[in-house]
Amino acid sequence: MNTAGTAGTAGTAGTAGTAGTAATADSALPAGQQPVYPDPAALRRVTEELSGAPPLVLPGECDRLKDRLAAVARGEALLLQGGDCAETFDGVSEHAVHSKLTTLMQMSAVLTYAVAIPVVKVGRLAGQYAKPRSLPTETREGVTLPVYRGDAVNGPAFTPQARIPDPERLLRAYRASSHTLNLVRAFTASGRAGLGQVHEWNRDFIAGSPLRARYETIAAGIDRALHFMRATGARPRDFDDSEFFVSHEGLLLDYEGPLTRHDDRTGRSYAASGHMLWIGERTRDADGAHVAYFSRIANPIGVKLGPATTADAALRLIDRLDPDREPGRLTFVVRLGVDRVREVLPPLVEKVTASGARVVWACDPMHGNTLVAPSGHKTRRFDDILGEVRGFFEVHRALGTHAGGLHVELTGDDVTECLGGGHDLGFPDLFHRYESACDPRLNRGQSLDLAFRVAGFLEDARPALDGLAG
Numbered sequence: 518m519n520t521a522g523t524a525g526t527a528g529t530a531g532t533a534g535t536a537g538t539a540a541t542a543d544s545a546l547p548a549g550q551q552p553v554y555p556d557p558a559a560l561r562r563v564t565e566e567l568s569g570a571p572p573l574v575l576p577g578e579c580d581r582l583k584d585r586l587a588a589v590a591r592g593e594a595l596l597l598q599g600g601d602c603a604e605t606f607d608g609v610s611e612h613a614v615h616s617k618l619t620t621l622m623q624m625s626a627v628l629t630y631a632v633a634i635p636v637v638k639v640g641r642l643a644g645q646y647a648k649p650r651s652l653p654t655e656t657r658e659g660v661t662l663p664v665y666r667g668d669a670v671n672g673p674a675f676t677p678q679a680r681i682p683d684p685e686r687l688l689r690a691y692r693a694s695s696h697t698l699n700l701v702r703a704f705t706a707s708g709r710a711g712l713g714q715v716h717e718w719n720r721d722f723i724a725g726s727p728l729r730a731r732y733e734t735i736a737a738g739i740d741r742a743l744h745f746m747r748a749t750g751a752r753p754r755d756f757d758d759s760e761f762f763v764s765h766e767g768l769l770l771d772y773e774g775p776l777t778r779h780d781d782r783t784g785r786s787y788a789a790s791g792h793m794l795w796i797g798e799r800t801r802d803a804d805g806a807h808v809a810y811f812s813r814i815a816n817p818i819g820v821k822l823g824p825a826t827t828a829d830a831a832l833r834l835i836d837r838l839d840p841d842r843e844p845g846r847l848t849f850v851v852r853l854g855v856d857r858v859r860e861v862l863p864p865l866v867e868k869v870t871a872s873g874a875r876v877v878w879a880c881d882p883m884h885g886n887t888l889v890a891p892s893g894h895k896t897r898r899f900d901d902i903l904g905e906v907r908g909f910f911e912v913h914r915a916l917g918t919h920a921g922g923l924h925v926e927l928t929g930d931d932v933t934e935c936l937g938g939g940h941d942l943g944f945p946d947l948f949h950r951y952e953s954a955c956d957p958r959l960n961r962g963q964s965l966d967l968a969f970r971v972a973g974f975l976e977d978a979r980p981a982l983d984g985l986a987g
């Protein structure tokens with residue numbers, strides 16, 4: 518595991534006020550990837566304000582997501598988790614939220630048809646403002662500055678001033694998350710995303726896709742299913758499948774600690790910053806401050822597992838984070854790379870399954886497949902992404918276990934950050950619309966390409982899924 522970057526201690530996260538104290542991290546433990554703020558008094562003011570701020574999500578919502586993920590763990594549902602690599606404060610708009618939600622809903626409709634089980638939709642959204650980095654600094658034309666760590670920490674501009682960690686940004690992250698969640702809740706409550714409407718959007722996508730002939734069979738199948746449902750007398754709103762949750766990497770302990778709330782109903786503590794939080798590959802040390810904090814919150818949680826993960830490390834994480842072996846509590850998000858997934862995943866799944874744990878297995882086909890283009894852009898090839906997903910599903914089929922879902926960096930806009938896909942983007946296209954604040958995302962069309970292509974594997978896997986669900 519790479520723990521490069523500024524390592525601090527959880528420090529103020531444990532002293533952040535009454536609301537946060539029950540579940541905050543132990544300040545004695547090492548906490549990787551934490552910013553070092555030049556003005557501790559300013560940080561203290563911010564954490565105090567966050568401690569008194571209203572929760573962004575409620576415990577009951579987090580429990581509902583845990584129930585949905587328990588169904589995934591049992592093989593009765595699929596997880597689709599996706600959104601920006603790094604959200605930005607400037608990027609909060611009705612359009613941006615709407616286009617990400619509709620993209621995920623369109624993907625979900627295709628996947629639901631393919632597997633004939635519900636798809637649980639979780640955005641990397643409303644809180645994804647902090648990034649763990651491989652190196653603490655970056656150098657351009659001989660000038661070296663601290664690296665950009667996400668809008669919640671510092672600014673992306675390559676100036677010494679912008680790169681100084683500013684605790685006020687934690688408050689801006691809270692407000693931006695609140696505005697985003699407000700849009701998510703308004704949109705999902707609006708009834709504008711019924712299955713019939715979502716399928717119409719997919720029809721529009723197919724009409725403009727160079728691969729329309731390939732996708733037509735699935736679209737025609739969905740047409741027939743919708744006609745059948747309407748013929749039974751069901752009304753369009755009966756097909757509303759817009760339940761949606763939000764998630765982010767729980768990286769900044771000075772943010773998560775103060776935003777932790779005790780729930781009198783259950784007697785447990787919850788991260789109030791998002792329904793689901795995950796621990797990144799660089800901070801999943803079983804003896805570190807992140808794992809300690811996550812062990813004390815009751816939300817459904819994820820842990821990223823990279824190719825160096827051993828089965829013993831995975832079992833240790835289960836003991837620390839899911840001691841009661843509660844289905845839906847723990848999702849392992851494996852990000853192994855197209856070349857390693859078939860070799861690394863089987864022993865992990867076998868040993869975890871043999872231990873009796875019922876985790877959700879999700880595939881992140883992005884983070885193991887990053888390359889640098891000749892132009893210097895970080896990018897990923899669509900075929901590698903698809904190849905890792907294919908490997909992930911094949912491994913689970915061979916083992917008779919449930920391939921629980923996908924975790925993807927994507928946007929609803931027509932950016933040009935990843936190569937390939939239906940419109941076969943190449944290296945020169947990276948100059949057109951590369952907007953990611955950190956890692957390259959699938960654009961809207963590539964995301965839908967992925968859903969339609971994966972739907973092919975999943976339809977094949979349906980008998981095995983039926984067997985598991987029975």
Ligand SMILES: O=C[C@H](O)[C@H](O)COP(=O)(O)O
Nearest residue numbers: 602648649650651652955956
């Ligand atoms: O999104 C994940 C990480 O934050 C990202 O891949 C780190 O990128 P870096 O290797 O450029 O620091």
Ligand SMILES: C=C(OP(=O)(O)O)C(=O)O
Nearest residue numbers: 649797798799821852884
């Ligand atoms: C940092 C991320 O991934 P990982 O921890 O797997 O590198 C991420 O998903 O944003």
